[in-house]
Amino acid sequence: MIRQITIIPGHGKSHAPESVPRIELNMGDVVSIVGPTGSGKTTLINDIELFANGDTPTGRRILIDGEAPPNIYREDPAYHPIALITQHTNFLSDLPVKSFLSTHAQIRSADPQNVDELVAQTLDFANQLTGEPIILSSRMTELSGGQTRALLIADATIVCNTPIVLLDEVENAGIHRTRALELLRAYKKIFIFVTHDPRIALLSDFRIVMRHGSITEVIKTEAAERAFAVTVSRLDDALSRLRNTIRLGGRLTQEDMAGLNAFGPASAEVGA
Numbered sequence: 001m002i003r004q005i006t007i008i009p010g011h012g013k014s015h016a017p018e019s020v021p022r023i024e025l026n027m028g029d030v031v032s033i034v035g036p037t038g039s040g041k042t043t044l045i046n047d048i049e050l051f052a053n054g055d056t057p058t059g060r061r062i063l064i065d066g067e068a069p070p071n072i073y074r075e076d077p078a079y080h081p082i083a084l085i086t087q088h089t090n091f092l093s094d095l096p097v098k099s100f101l102s103t104h105a106q107i108r109s110a111d112p113q114n115v116d117e118l119v120a121q122t123l124d125f126a127n128q129l130t131g132e133p134i135i136l137s138s139r140m141t142e143l144s145g146g147q148t149r150a151l152l153i154a155d156a157t158i159v160c161n162t163p164i165v166l167l168d169e170v171e172n173a174g175i176h177r178t179r180a181l182e183l184l185r186a187y188k189k190i191f192i193f194v195t196h197d198p199r200i201a202l203l204s205d206f207r208i209v210m211r212h213g214s215i216t217e218v219i220k221t222e223a224a225e226r227a228f229a230v231t232v233s234r235l236d237d238a239l240s241r242l243r244n245t246i247r248l249g250g251r252l253t254q255e256d257m258a259g260l261n262a263f264g265p266a267s268a269e270v271g272a
């Protein structure tokens with residue numbers, strides 16, 4: 001049973017050493033990686049997924065429970081303790097959702113009797129993350145971006161059931177992010193999100209800040225900042241509703257405007 005992973009810093013793009021101490025992630029932690037495009041976020045999660053050992057362009061090393069990970073983690077996918085959800089989710093498979101999940105569950109599950117149960121649990125979990133329910137007979141290639149991300153997160157959490165889950169830029173996906181974090185926290189895993197989304201960052205235990213390929217800072221989320229998360233979530237939800245109304249060809253009403261005004265003084269343009 002894995003308890004901890006350690007990131008031993010290497011160097012950035014300029015080869016200057018990373019000036020942060022080693023970073024320890026403990027089981028149950030939710031961690032964000034933040035930084036502008038090109039700052040090295042994907043590279044960092046790839047280092048973790050590969051168990052970098054000074055052999056990647058960053059020179060970083062990854063330890064599991066304080067030691068270099070056993071070779072079997074790299075060699076046998078069945079023992080690999082990390083599920084990685086990447087930015088690119090083009091499926092080669094055109095299987096119906098049900099076949100996709102049950103095939104995967106048969107490969108991953110120690111108990112084949114359990115497959116239908118795992119599929120049902122995974123679908124239920126995914127449907128709590130997305131506003132557009134997924135049905136088992138849909139084809140994988142027909143799912144929307146949000147449905148796909150929700151299904152992959154559910155699959156990583158329940159079917160793969162790996163102790164470590166890495167998610168690269170999950171935000172543009174139309175999933176209920178606050179709800180997702182609440183649900184994920186019920187599973188004792190290490191979740192690492194590459195994110196531009198303030199609500200995910202603020203609901204994380206800490207965030208790793210990237211710049212020019214380097215880890216430059218580790219910021220723990222203090223209570224004062226965490227308190228913002230509630231307002232940020234409500235604001236974000238309000239904006240999503242407006243976006244959706246417009247996308248579906250509707251008109252915004254005074255009521256929508258009042259909903260936004262609750263977040264602060266009306267802007268100068270209103271009534272001008």
Ligand SMILES: Nc1ncnc2c1ncn2[C@@H]1O[C@H](COP(=O)(O)OP(=O)(O)O)[C@@H](O)[C@H]1O
Pocket residue numbers: 011012013014035036037038039040041042043044057058212213214
């Ligand atoms: N520490 C590093 N040393 C050398 N090259 C790096 C380093 N970190 C990132 N890179 C390179 O910089 C580019 C952008 O990194 P990437 O991880 O894709 O950024 P992001 O995901 O933040 O947009 C990639 O080509 C990557 O290989």
Ligand SMILES: [Mg+2]
Pocket residue numbers: 041042043168
């Ligand atoms: Mg990236």
